[in-house]
Structure formats: C-alpha cells, structure tokens
Amino acid sequence: MLAALLLLSAFATQAQNHEQNLRTIFDEALTKGQSYPMLEYLSLKIGHRLSGSPSAAAAVEYTRQQMESYGFDQVYLQEVMVPHWVRGQKEIGRIVNSKFGSQDVNVIALGNSVGTGPEGLLAEVIEVQSLEELEKLGKKNIEGKIVFFNRPMDPKHIHTGHAYGGAGDQRVKGPSEAAKYGAVGAINRSLTLAQNDTPHTGSLIYEEGVAQIPAVAISTVGADYLSRSIKANKAMKFYMETHCEMLPDVLSYNVIGELKGSELPNEYIVVGGHLDSWDVGDGSHDDGAGCVQAIEAVRIFKATGIRPKRTLRAVMFMNEENGLRGGNEYARVAKEKDEKHIAALESDSGGFTPRGFGIKSSEETLAKIQSWSSLLAPYDLRKIVKGYGGADINPLEDQGPALIGLMPDSQRYFDYHHTTDDTFDKVNKRELELGAASMAALIYLIDQEGL
Amino acid sequence: MLAALLLLSAFATQAQNHEQNLRTIFDEALTKGQSYPMLEYLSLKIGHRLSGSPSAAAAVEYTRQQMESYGFDQVYLQEVMVPHWVRGQKEIGRIVNSKFGSQDVNVIALGNSVGTGPEGLLAEVIEVQSLEELEKLGKKNIEGKIVFFNRPMDPKHIHTGHAYGGAGDQRVKGPSEAAKYGAVGAINRSLTLAQNDTPHTGSLIYEEGVAQIPAVAISTVGADYLSRSIKANKAMKFYMETHCEMLPDVLSYNVIGELKGSELPNEYIVVGGHLDSWDVGDGSHDDGAGCVQAIEAVRIFKATGIRPKRTLRAVMFMNEENGLRGGNEYARVAKEKDEKHIAALESDSGGFTPRGFGIKSSEETLAKIQSWSSLLAPYDLRKIVKGYGGADINPLEDQGPALIGLMPDSQRYFDYHHTTDDTFDKVNKRELELGAASMAALIYLIDQEGL
Structure with a gap:
C-alpha cells in the first residue's frame, strides 16, 4: 500500500x-x-x-x-x-477559336512535366472528371487531344487535406493515364478550394513505358471558363507552350x-x-x-x-x-x-x-x-x-x-x-x-x- | 427490459x-x-x-x-x-523636443474620448505600466502631464483574449484614473500582440464626476519609440490633436x-x-x-x-x-x-x-x-x-x-x-x-x- x-x-x-x-x-x-x-x-x-x-x-x-x-x-x-x-520561361495557355473568342488564361506547368518547347501544342480539348472516365471514352475520343481533368476538390470535407487527397490523382497520375489513350497533353484544374485566377503547380509522376506528354495546371476560375468554352464549342482548341525540362x-x-x-x-x-x-x-x-x-x-x-x-x-x-x-x-x-x-x-x-x-x-x-x-x-x-x-x-x-x-x-x-x-x-x-x-x-x- | x-x-x-x-x-x-x-x-x-x-x-x-x-x-x-x-478630422501625435528630434507618430483617438480641439495639447509625458502605479506616483508627478499607459499584452497566453483582458484596463479606465491625479491627457499602447505601426482604437469609459481628458492609442512600434524617447529626455513633450466629440x-x-x-x-x-x-x-x-x-x-x-x-x-x-x-x-x-x-x-x-x-x-x-x-x-x-x-x-x-x-x-x-x-x-x-x-x-x- x-x-x-x-x-x-x-x-x-x-x-x-x-x-x-x-x-x-x-x-x-x-x-x-x-x-x-x-x-x-x-x-x-x-x-x-x-x-x-x-x-x-x-x-x-x-x-x-x-x-x-x-x-x-x-x-x-x-x-x-x-x-x-527547371521551369524555363513562363508558360502560355490560350483558348483558341472558342465561341467567346481567343483568350489567354493563367497556366503553370506541373512539376516533372516535359515541355512543349517553343513550337507549343495546339489541340482540341476533352474534359473529364476522373481517371475512370478515360477508359469509357476510349482511344477514339481521346487520341490527339488534350485531356482536361476538371474534378474539383470537395468543399464538404472539414479538413482540406481530405479534399486534396480526393482530387490529387488527376494531377499525379492523370497525364500518364491520358497518354495511354493517345492524349497529347493534359490540363489539370488547380488543387484548391479557393475560387481565383492563380494556378497551382505540383508534381506529376510519369508511368514507366508510357509516352510523356506535357501537362499544366489551370486556375479554378480558368477551369470553369475553359469548361464553359468547351461546352459552347466542342471544336474549340487549346494552345499551350511550356519550356520546362528535366536536367x-x-x-x-x-x-x-x-x-x-x-x-x-x-x-x-x-x-x-x-x-x-x-x-x-x-x-x-x-x-x-x-x-x-x-x-x-x-x-x-x-x-x-x-x-x-x-x-x-x-x-x-x-x-x-x-x-x-x-x-x-x-x-x-x-x-x-x-x-x-x-x-x-x-x-x-x-x-x-x-x-x-x-x-x-x-x-x-x-x-x-x-x-x-x-x-x-x-x-x-x-x-x-x-x-x-x-x-x-x-x-x-x-x-x-x-x-x-x-x-x-x-x-x-x-x-x-x-x-x-x-x-x-x-x-x-x-x-x-x-x-x-x-x-x-x-x-x-x-x-x-x-x- | x-x-x-x-x-x-x-x-x-x-x-x-x-x-x-x-x-x-x-x-x-x-x-x-x-x-x-x-x-x-x-x-x-x-x-x-x-x-x-x-x-x-x-x-x-x-x-x-x-x-x-x-x-x-x-x-x-x-x-x-x-x-x-464622431472622430472628426485625422488625429495628430507628435514627439516634440526629444533627444532624437521631433517626430510624428501614428495615433488614433479612443472611442468616446473628448477631443483636444484645433489648439491641441502639449505636455510632458509620464510612462506607467499599470493603474496602481498612478497612486504611487501621486499628484506631484502626474499633474499637468500626459500619462502614457505602456503595459503590453502578455504573449505567453495561448488564447489572445486573455492577453487582451489582462491589458484592457489601461484603455477603458486609464484616462479617468489618470485624471484623478491631474493628468491632462492619456496615451495608450495599442492592445495587440503584433509589432507594427498601426494604432488600435476602442472605447474608454469616463468615470462620473472626474474631469474628462483626451486620450489616444499609439501603435506598438510607436509606443516603444515613445518609451525610449522619454528615457532619453524626461523633459520631452508630446503634442496631440484630436477632433472627436460626443453628439x-x-x-x-x-x-x-x-x-x-x-x-x-x-x-x-x-x-x-x-x-x-x-x-x-x-x-x-x-x-x-x-x-x-x-x-x-x-x-x-x-x-x-x-x-x-x-x-x-x-x-x-x-x-x-x-x-x-x-x-x-x-x-x-x-x-x-x-x-x-x-x-x-x-x-x-x-x-x-x-x-x-x-x-x-x-x-x-x-x-x-x-x-x-x-x-x-x-x-x-x-x-x-x-x-x-x-x-x-x-x-x-x-x-x-x-x-x-x-x-x-x-x-x-x-x-x-x-x-x-x-x-x-x-x-x-x-x-x-x-x-x-x-x-x-x-x-x-x-x-x-x-x-
């Protein structure tokens, strides 16, 4: 005791x-x-x-x-x-030939991305909300296009990290997944809950043995605008020019x-x-x-x-x-x-x-x-x-x-x-x-x- | 059951x-x-x-x-x-005749304060850290002077409200307490834990039957400067001009x-x-x-x-x-x-x-x-x-x-x-x-x- x-x-x-x-x-x-x-x-x-x-x-x-x-x-x-x-000179992102006219939008190359080089990349855009959607769309709808991953972070999460986790696959894996179906580039909705015109970078990971396509992030405001532009004119094209490279x-x-x-x-x-x-x-x-x-x-x-x-x-x-x-x-x-x-x-x-x-x-x-x-x-x-x-x-x-x-x-x-x-x-x-x-x-x- | x-x-x-x-x-x-x-x-x-x-x-x-x-x-x-x-036109605060020369400092009249009017108020300044100190100093040290309440908020509190509560008496009661000993004005260190040049207003309460003296808040950076100026030259004076009034x-x-x-x-x-x-x-x-x-x-x-x-x-x-x-x-x-x-x-x-x-x-x-x-x-x-x-x-x-x-x-x-x-x-x-x-x-x- x-x-x-x-x-x-x-x-x-x-x-x-x-x-x-x-x-x-x-x-x-x-x-x-x-x-x-x-x-x-x-x-x-x-x-x-x-x-x-x-x-x-x-x-x-x-x-x-x-x-x-x-x-x-x-x-x-x-x-x-x-x-x-290295990022190289500032990126260019441009909506071309949309119903609303041509318009430069803020983009930023994703980290580890290959660049388009000075000749840039001009292609039609197809919008998706998930990696799974790529399979449904298949090569016939994706080949030769830029894939636009536009699933937003979910604001209902109390901890924003969970919202980030729920949308991050598009940035990390999206470009390689899209490339498997013949995509020539990727645009990612920025990973943020803020609605503004600042694009967010972050790394992608290229899958071994898959073509490496250039990828950029677009701001949330830009993403909404791009989405509206595509809906208004499916033949709309997007021009991206990035000068990044891996040394x-x-x-x-x-x-x-x-x-x-x-x-x-x-x-x-x-x-x-x-x-x-x-x-x-x-x-x-x-x-x-x-x-x-x-x-x-x-x-x-x-x-x-x-x-x-x-x-x-x-x-x-x-x-x-x-x-x-x-x-x-x-x-x-x-x-x-x-x-x-x-x-x-x-x-x-x-x-x-x-x-x-x-x-x-x-x-x-x-x-x-x-x-x-x-x-x-x-x-x-x-x-x-x-x-x-x-x-x-x-x-x-x-x-x-x-x-x-x-x-x-x-x-x-x-x-x-x-x-x-x-x-x-x-x-x-x-x-x-x-x-x-x-x-x-x-x-x-x-x-x-x-x- | x-x-x-x-x-x-x-x-x-x-x-x-x-x-x-x-x-x-x-x-x-x-x-x-x-x-x-x-x-x-x-x-x-x-x-x-x-x-x-x-x-x-x-x-x-x-x-x-x-x-x-x-x-x-x-x-x-x-x-x-x-x-x-009403506040009226912008306040003036000025350290006069200090060892470091004259210097305008940012001040803001405390809410409910009487104004000095356009003639302003020029007087020597006595610095205190608490209301209790006033009694010790007594009328002989305070009369005819501006009292400068300079006790900072205590950064050790985790909840900043407690730090505010621990310093707020100087602003709310300070001017009337100082007036009881013949002070002609009051300057209050701003109630903030930030170290910058923005003064914070807030209300004072005049005690019934006590002379109402004009009171201003000075920024935390300004308060530290004023304190050094007083130490360097006790005969230093402060000029304050406020145009506030109660309608x-x-x-x-x-x-x-x-x-x-x-x-x-x-x-x-x-x-x-x-x-x-x-x-x-x-x-x-x-x-x-x-x-x-x-x-x-x-x-x-x-x-x-x-x-x-x-x-x-x-x-x-x-x-x-x-x-x-x-x-x-x-x-x-x-x-x-x-x-x-x-x-x-x-x-x-x-x-x-x-x-x-x-x-x-x-x-x-x-x-x-x-x-x-x-x-x-x-x-x-x-x-x-x-x-x-x-x-x-x-x-x-x-x-x-x-x-x-x-x-x-x-x-x-x-x-x-x-x-x-x-x-x-x-x-x-x-x-x-x-x-x-x-x-x-x-x-x-x-x-x-x-x-």
Whole structure:
C-alpha cells in the first residue's frame, strides 16, 4: 500500500514536472522564439528553392549555420542526389477559336512535366472528371487531344487535406493515364478550394513505358471558363507552350542537427520538415515553416536547459516535392546504421495554428500519446488522432517508429499551396511559434516517457 | 427490459438523426453558404458603421432585407437610442523636443474620448505600466502631464483574449484614473500582440464626476519609440490633436429575425453578433462576421427544411462598441415581455476557424452541452469549456439562459481588431462558413435536446 502510494506520488510529481516543462517550452517559443526570424531569412533572403537550384544549396547552408549557431551537439549534411527540373520561361495557355473568342488564361506547368518547347501544342480539348472516365471514352475520343481533368476538390470535407487527397490523382497520375489513350497533353484544374485566377503547380509522376506528354495546371476560375468554352464549342482548341525540362541529377543534402541524449543517446527522435519548395512564391508555408519549426523545437531544449534523455534530431529533408529522395535516403542510411528511431514528427501542412497531431503507429502507441491529452489541452492541442505522419518520414515506417504529423488548422493551406501566393506575409508569427512549441512539447513527452 | 431496449434504440436513432442533420447543416454552409457574400456586401458596399452613423442605418436596413429575403417568419426592428460619437478630422501625435528630434507618430483617438480641439495639447509625458502605479506616483508627478499607459499584452497566453483582458484596463479606465491625479491627457499602447505601426482604437469609459481628458492609442512600434524617447529626455513633450466629440443620442435599432418554433414557440434561442463597428477599416471581423454568421445559422434551418421546435432568433445588436445600448435594450424588452430564453449564442471574436464554445451557465447545463462532444468533434469543435458568452448577450444573464460564445481561433484577431486593417480581405471564406455552420449545429442540438 505504501509502495503504491509512493508510486502514485511519483507519478503526480512527474506530471507536475511535465506541466512546468511544457509551460517553459511555450514561454520560450512565444517570448524568445526564433522560428519567425529564421523563416523571414529563408523566405525573403533565399526565396523559393526547388531541388537542384542554387537557392536550395543556399537553404542547406543557411539551416546548417543556424543549427551550429544554436550550439547543437552535431550538425552535418547527408548527401543525396536529387532531380533537377527547371521551369524555363513562363508558360502560355490560350483558348483558341472558342465561341467567346481567343483568350489567354493563367497556366503553370506541373512539376516533372516535359515541355512543349517553343513550337507549343495546339489541340482540341476533352474534359473529364476522373481517371475512370478515360477508359469509357476510349482511344477514339481521346487520341490527339488534350485531356482536361476538371474534378474539383470537395468543399464538404472539414479538413482540406481530405479534399486534396480526393482530387490529387488527376494531377499525379492523370497525364500518364491520358497518354495511354493517345492524349497529347493534359490540363489539370488547380488543387484548391479557393475560387481565383492563380494556378497551382505540383508534381506529376510519369508511368514507366508510357509516352510523356506535357501537362499544366489551370486556375479554378480558368477551369470553369475553359469548361464553359468547351461546352459552347466542342471544336474549340487549346494552345499551350511550356519550356520546362528535366536536367541531370544534382548532388544535394539533407541537413541534420542533433542534441545528444543524456541517458539513451542511441535512441533517436526525429523532428523535421522539407527544405525544398516549388519554384514559385517563396515556400513559406510549404515547407519553410516546417523546417524552421523543427530547428526551433530542438533549439528550445538547448535554450531552456531541458536535457533530453534520447537524441533529438532536426532533419531538413531535401526533395519532398518532386522525388522524395531525401526522405528515402534518410531512411536507407538509418537502416544501414541500424539506428533505433522511436518517433518521427513532421510539420508539412503549413505554419498555421496547431490543433493537434495525426499519428501512424500501433494502437498502444496511439493510446499512450492520447493519454497525455490533459497535458496538451492547455495549449489547445485537442486533436490527437490516427493519421498520417508525413511524406519524408514515411519511408522510416518499416523501422518501427511512431510517425506523427503536426496538424495545423487546414483551412487556408490550399489557398497558397504550390503557388505564387505562398509567401512570408501569409504566415502569422504566433501561429508559427505555437506550431514549433507544440512540436517541442510532443517530442519532450515522447523523450521523457518513451513509446 | 423491453422498455429499456426500446428507449436505448430510440436514443440511438435520435443520435443518428442528429448526426445526419449536423452533416446537412455543414454541407449547406460549405456548398451553398451565404455568409461570405453577405459579409462582402456589409464590408465593401456599406463599410464601417459606428453607432449613429448613416452607414449603421444602412447596415440595419441591409440585414433586415436579407432576413426577409430568406423567408424568415418575422423580421423586425427594435428601437434603441445610441450614443453618437464622431472622430472628426485625422488625429495628430507628435514627439516634440526629444533627444532624437521631433517626430510624428501614428495615433488614433479612443472611442468616446473628448477631443483636444484645433489648439491641441502639449505636455510632458509620464510612462506607467499599470493603474496602481498612478497612486504611487501621486499628484506631484502626474499633474499637468500626459500619462502614457505602456503595459503590453502578455504573449505567453495561448488564447489572445486573455492577453487582451489582462491589458484592457489601461484603455477603458486609464484616462479617468489618470485624471484623478491631474493628468491632462492619456496615451495608450495599442492592445495587440503584433509589432507594427498601426494604432488600435476602442472605447474608454469616463468615470462620473472626474474631469474628462483626451486620450489616444499609439501603435506598438510607436509606443516603444515613445518609451525610449522619454528615457532619453524626461523633459520631452508630446503634442496631440484630436477632433472627436460626443453628439446627442440618435435613434437606431437592433435587427431581429425569427423562425417560429413548431412545438415550443414561446421558448427562444438567440444567435447574434453586433452590427456596429469602429469607424476605421470595415469591421469585417469585428463584428460583421458575427452578424452574417447569425443570419446564416438561421437561414440554414430554413434552407434545409430542418424545422426548429423552439423559436430561433437572429439578433443584430447595435452599439456593442461604445455603449452596449442594444444588448441592454434587448434584455430589458425580453424581461418586460417575460420571454423565456433558454440559450443565447454570440459570435464576436472574429470570423476565424471555429474551435469550440465558451459557456457561461450552470454546471449541469455545461455538462449537458459537453455530452454532445462526439457529435461536434467531426467538425473539429473540440473545445467546449466554461467561458464567457459575449457582451451583447450578457445582460440576459439574470433571465437564466445559457450564454455561449463561439470560440474561433484567436491568434490573428488582435492583429486587426479596431484598426484600419480589419477588412474583408482578412476573412477566409471557409473559416467564416465553418463558424456559421458551427453556430447552427449548436443551436440545433440545443433546440432538439433542450437545456
């Protein structure tokens, strides 16, 4: 009985200790936080940073120096060869010979797409709502045409990520699927719930052995206009001209900074984001925010003197957007070195107010993390649910760590995602800081309690 | 046993019914919602609408017509005399004779303040951090000077409303407290966590029998600069010139729209916001958002055919900002008519993503509302806590209804609050819609289940 009481009292003391440390973590982030000035540098001084670009190299060096400057125990680069896709000069999209006359519309080449070259591509357009529709239409209706994938994201989803997931196949797989039926090009309705004239890029994946056709995204307003134009005159044509191309792979790096664990230094907790961004806007939300939050989460331990038992690793993954080479390489090396990863936490859903965490793990691990709810609720982290960790940490799955995604409010993310509008002014300082503190808080609890 | 089983099955059916109706409510708001176009009209065609202004009258007429157009059972105006404060020509604030030279700084008169008139006011400045400090300094240090209240909002609060609450006494009571010690004017650090050069207005309340001194707010950047200037040269003076004045009261209105209850028409559920705004920006977040959400919440019932048992009332309260006359009059009339209000729900914290509800009620009522958590969680309404309802509904307190405040994410609210930056472009369509749907969802459950 006495033993039980002592144990109970030890638990209570421990919980109180956790409570105080979480408060310390949030206070540090909200009063002396470095995430916002770091993001300002990354976004405004370096700017967008597609894999293989000089600015991606600058981002590697900047984040390396920052982690050094904060006194992390070890900061190093992990080599990774990355694809080097370049957009070239600005795209042209033009509705030709429609009932409403000719009209230029805003388009943006999809990442990894081949270009049309200067001669451009002029063809009739056939609109579809799904990949399945292609089969029904068959070669006779599709051959020689541009396929226009126009299924919108479904606004009825509360979490916009689900709406994105429900429409994304058109962009990723659409061009190759269309090419199988003889299509000569693809136009994709931009993946956003916003109704405006800004097109959204993002990667396509060409299927091996299928003809590679050029593909562009059109804005939501443009998509509606194009759809009306086709209905009014089926003989209408579309002219697209893109100058993008895939160059040879380039040597780049994941950037890794560590705080050594005091008791279990060979157990690793990863906290990360991806350093590359699309080549428009400045990638502030996708995923500059995640990178600076990951660095900040580890910096907070150093600055507040909260000593981790296990080794904390901030990882800036390279090439999430069009290849995932960084995430794959990190996992490969971790396996090769037989490193024991107990958890990996990624922030790649924008720098908005955090609402909780999505967790991919065993039921027991999920339940254990959920058991910390009362410690996290004062910070309005109230959504701790089964979910997806993140693209860069997902390759670690077979090595067993809990894969966890920071879950910020999702409403504005796809307003900016992969566009010229993903810029620093769209990030609220406190929202960014709260995200960083939330990440630090969760890795603190994982470190202290184990998983 | 059979009876128990039947009862259990009736409960299950009812819960399923609720689940479906909540889904219907959110689908309506997210796919056919009217809150955003209503707010666009209110903000861009009518603009800011301080009590007593012609645009406040336009807002009364617009919201009346909108509720009529949606086929509410009854729409009517409730007379209320409101204060008529006018700002007059733009304020001047000037640091004079400082060590750094003279410098104009952005200031804005506090609402209800007397003006300096064209002759302006020139005096030395004494900086304080609290009302208590005034007593310590005493008349000998304060008399003839301008008191500069410079205690910042505390960034360590997670909910920014708490930070606002912790600093607001300086604005509301500061000028009269300072006047008791012979101060001739007051300058208030703007109530915001943002560090920029935009000053925030808001009302002061003059204490009866105390000399009324002119008061302005200075931006946070300006406040820091002024503080440094005083430290560098205590003999520095400040020149302020304001042209505001209080004119005679004006006849205005609360605007009320009803859907009649099918079973208990004499029980009322109020859903509201306040129609007046400060005379800068266009009052989109404070509180155009709340008004259009309240109308939308009731419209959703009408549009989806969900028939309420009790009478639902959308109320556009007039004069929250500088008098609360509308809220007081509404409560007075309700009491006079002996109307039974079971709940009142106000949205007056901005049109941001809803996170839950703050509830001022008995413990039993709070527990009952919390028992609906599993119905609300799919909409990410996960914070259902004891709290404050809202300024306009608070006067109903002694009549017994649950007073409930919609709780949107609070991080950006005080970036815009009471400034030229509170404009329509700061409102995200889906965030606004989700707030309206959340209000409809909660009044639906209250209507169906009672309180």
